[in-house]
Amino acid sequence: MPPTPTRDETVHSEAFLSSLMRRQLRLSIGCAAAFFIALLGLPLANYFAPAFMATRVGGFTLTWLILGVLFFPYVWLISGYFIKRSLKLEADEAREVLSK
Amino acid sequence: MIAPLAPLALIGGVDPWIFIFSFVTVAITIWMGFRSAKTSKTAGDFFVAGRSVSVGWNASAISGEYLSAASFMGIAGMVMAIGYDALWYPVCYACGYLFLLLFIAGPLRRFGAYTIPDFAEGRYDSPVFRKIAVVFVMFIGLFYTLPQMKGAGTTLAYIFPGLPYWVGVAVVGAVITLNVALGGMKGITLVQAMQYWMKMFAISVPVFVLMAVFGGYGKNLSVNDNPASLAAALNPVGIEQRAEVVRQPLPANAPKDDVWIAPFGPLTTKAAKAAGLSPEETKPLSLVYTYSLIIALVCGTAGLPHILVRFYTNPDGVAAKRTTMWVMILIGVFYVFPPVMGVIGRNLLPELYAATGAKGTDKIVLELPRMISERYGVWGSILSGIACAGAFAAFMSTFSGLLVSMTGALAHDVYGRMLRPQSTPEQRMRMFKFAAIGIGGLSVLLGSQVEQLQINFMVGQAFAIAAASYFPLLFMSVWWRGMTMKGAAIGMLSGGIAALACTTVINLSDLKKINLGSFWIENPLIRILCEQPAIWTVPLAIILMIVISKLTSKDIPKDIRMKMLVLHAPEALGLKNEYIQEQQAGAGH
Numbered sequence: 001m002p003p004t005p006t007r008d009e010t011v012h013s014e015a016f017l018s019s020l021m022r023r024q025l026r027l028s029i030g031c032a033a034a035f036f037i038a039l040l041g042l043p044l045a046n047y048f049a050p051a052f053m054a055t056r057v058g059g060f061t062l063t064w065l066i067l068g069v070l071f072f073p074y075v076w077l078i079s080g081y082f083i084k085r086s087l088k089l090e091a092d093e094a095r096e097v098l099s100k
Numbered sequence: 101m102i103a104p105l106a107p108l109a110l111i112g113g114v115d116p117w118i119f120i121f122s123f124v125t126v127a128i129t130i131w132m133g134f135r136s137a138k139t140s141k142t143a144g145d146f147f148v149a150g151r152s153v154s155v156g157w158n159a160s161a162i163s164g165e166y167l168s169a170a171s172f173m174g175i176a177g178m179v180m181a182i183g184y185d186a187l188w189y190p191v192c193y194a195c196g197y198l199f200l201l202l203f204i205a206g207p208l209r210r211f212g213a214y215t216i217p218d219f220a221e222g223r224y225d226s227p228v229f230r231k232i233a234v235v236f237v238m239f240i241g242l243f244y245t246l247p248q249m250k251g252a253g254t255t256l257a258y259i260f261p262g263l264p265y266w267v268g269v270a271v272v273g274a275v276i277t278l279n280v281a282l283g284g285m286k287g288i289t290l291v292q293a294m295q296y297w298m299k300m301f302a303i304s305v306p307v308f309v310l311m312a313v314f315g316g317y318g319k320n321l322s323v324n325d326n327p328a329s330l331a332a333a334l335n336p337v338g339i340e341q342r343a344e345v346v347r348q349p350l351p352a353n354a355p356k357d358d359v360w361i362a363p364f365g366p367l368t369t370k371a372a373k374a375a376g377l378s379p380e381e382t383k384p385l386s387l388v389y390t391y392s393l394i395i396a397l398v399c400g401t402a403g404l405p406h407i408l409v410r411f412y413t414n415p416d417g418v419a420a421k422r423t424t425m426w427v428m429i430l431i432g433v434f435y436v437f438p439p440v441m442g443v444i445g446r447n448l449l450p451e452l453y454a455a456t457g458a459k460g461t462d463k464i465v466l467e468l469p470r471m472i473s474e475r476y477g478v479w480g481s482i483l484s485g486i487a488c489a490g491a492f493a494a495f496m497s498t499f500s501g502l503l504v505s506m507t508g509a510l511a512h513d514v515y516g517r518m519l520r521p522q523s524t525p526e527q528r529m530r531m532f533k534f535a536a537i538g539i540g541g542l543s544v545l546l547g548s549q550v551e552q553l554q555i556n557f558m559v560g561q562a563f564a565i566a567a568a569s570y571f572p573l574l575f576m577s578v579w580w581r582g583m584t585m586k587g588a589a590i591g592m593l594s595g596g597i598a599a600l601a602c603t604t605v606i607n608l609s610d611l612k613k614i615n616l617g618s619f620w621i622e623n624p625l626i627r628i629l630c631e632q633p634a635i636w637t638v639p640l641a642i643i644l645m646i647v648i649s650k651l652t653s654k655d656i657p658k659d660i661r662m663k664m665l666v667l668h669a670p671e672a673l674g675l676k677n678e679y680i681q682e683q684q685a686g687a688g689h
Contacts, residue, residue: 011673
């Protein structure tokens with residue numbers, strides 16, 4: 001029966017590092033995707049549906065309202081979610097190792 | 101520093117309220133710098149504020165440093181000048197932060213090196229690479245300094261009508277240089293935190309008052325809906341009044357309503373229009389322009405050296421993340437306001453379209469609150485004074501932050517590590533002061549040459565260079581363990597130099613130092629790819645990094661797994677390699 005790895009061996013193992021990086025990267029890419037859909041999608045919407053994006057909403061054109069006002073709260077939502085999840089992820093990772 | 105200017109206040113044309121508010125701002129900044137000079141003693145204090153700044157202070161300070169003259173004056177001016185397309189600037193300035201948070205802030209903080217050159221050396225065990233990184237800190241810093249100087253010159257020329265542009269640049273440059281040389285980073289953190297709130301106050305209060313008097317954001321936008329032919333017919337009629345919103349006639353050289361309010365307006369179509377392309381041929385080009393602009397601004401934020409260094413002033417990684425969240429909220433709220441100024445300015449002060457240089461749309465934020473005077477007398481001057489105070493806060497805080505990071509690079513890297521590794525902390529501190537004065541002088545010299553360039557445009561260029569050099573370096577180094585020093589250096593240099601070359605050519609041609617007018621007309625796509633190079637320079641840098649790293653894979657640092665572990669393992673495990681310890685130990689007295 002192989003000995004259980006010590007805490008140091010766990011931390012410095014290849015498996016620990018790659019799982020660490022994979023989990024972090026997955027979270028970051030997920031959040032980045034939500035952000036890029038909006039950021040890169042808006043020019044496309046302006047390009048292919050200019051009439052719709054020029055609809056007046058309370059004096060604003062729709063696209064002006066999105067870019068000039070609504071974009072900021074959207075970014076806060078993504079970053080709030082990311083921070084909550086990444087702090088939890090770190091706490092989990094630390095607990096896994098320190099419990100050994 | 102202001103004393104020699106006092107007699108100018110006696111000359112006609114200076115509004116006493118505006119003068120008083122600006123003077124008080126400058127005086128408080130200097131006073132706080134002197135005060136904190138007494139408390140910042142060690143080298144750690146100077147470079148990273150002893151690493152013990154609270155989340156609230158640090159978030160305000162980062163925001164204060166980030167909201168530069170471009171944010172405070174440039175965005176409003178650009179929205180007024182070109183309309184919808186200018187909105188990408190505030191949005192991407194804010195969104196770039198998210199990108200920084202998602203991919204770069206956490207790992208860099210854990211790594212424990214506190215400048216990009218430290219990181220470059222620590223990650224690749226290469227002193228040579230540190231030198232290359234230092235050079236880029238200087239280049240990006242200087243490019244980002246120019247628009248701050250333009251802001252300073254514009255504001256002083258507004259406060260003292262008749263004062264030459266370059267005098268304003270020289271005065272403000274001298275004041276800030278002195279402040280940095282005396283206070284260092286610790287002073288800067290306090291001053292900048294305060295300056296964020298000053299800027300927020302100085303933009304929001306005039307905007308709310310203007311909206312109360314002249315109609316809301318939406319209402320002012322709603323009158324910008326004249327089709328081109330109609331607008332031309334209406335133009336000479338005089339003041340137009342509809343939906344309770346006052347509107348002055350637009351001068352001939354102002355963009356017409358339909359192109360101003362719609363996407364793909366004057367900014368993104370300029371090159372194609374100059375080439376005489378049809379609307380169908382123009383549209384794809386302006387889409388390319390828009391995407392390239394977005395890439396430059398988002399990736400550039402993630403690579404700005406003077407912003408990154410502030411993450412290290414947090415006590416731990418959790419605090420660093422909470423700081424970023426707050427920064428995003430603070431700058432996001434701020435960025436809603438400047439475009440409002442631009443929109444109302446288009447309706448009320450269209451005569452600014454006719455002027456250029458320090459008299460053009462870049463000063464709309466300062467000039468517009470004065471319109472209140474027509475109805476409420478002295479309150480217009482007071483509001484304009486508050487706006488000027490905000491402008492001072494804007495270019496003073498960003499310039500001091502840049503000066504600290506460039507000076508830090510000179511004193512800490514060039515002097516402390518390359519020229520005189522044996523120097524004592526006292527010698528390094530003295531060097532910090534000399535370097536501050538030298539770089540401050542150089543910034544003033546360059547700043548006095550750029551009166552004709554738009555503030556926001558120049559900031560976009562600094563971002564384009566950062567996006568093609570530091571961003572690929574940081575992103576790839578953090579997430580790909582196969583990177584080698586040669587790959588990183590060649591990728592960063594090629595991307596950065598390509599972007600630098602493009603922006604230099606564009607600036608020289610716009611300032612009429614070289615004549616490329618006919619070449620641009622024949623090749624609108626090349627003009628766009630030069631003006632906004634990020635769309636090809638960022639991929640170029642990343643591809644070069646991957647290819648060269650693969651070719652030199654035997655040079656991957658031997659302890660790469662340990663390095664990656666430090667970058668990614670939770671700080672609770674205590675793996676961090678403290679680069680700052682040596683510094684603090686040396687300075688502990």
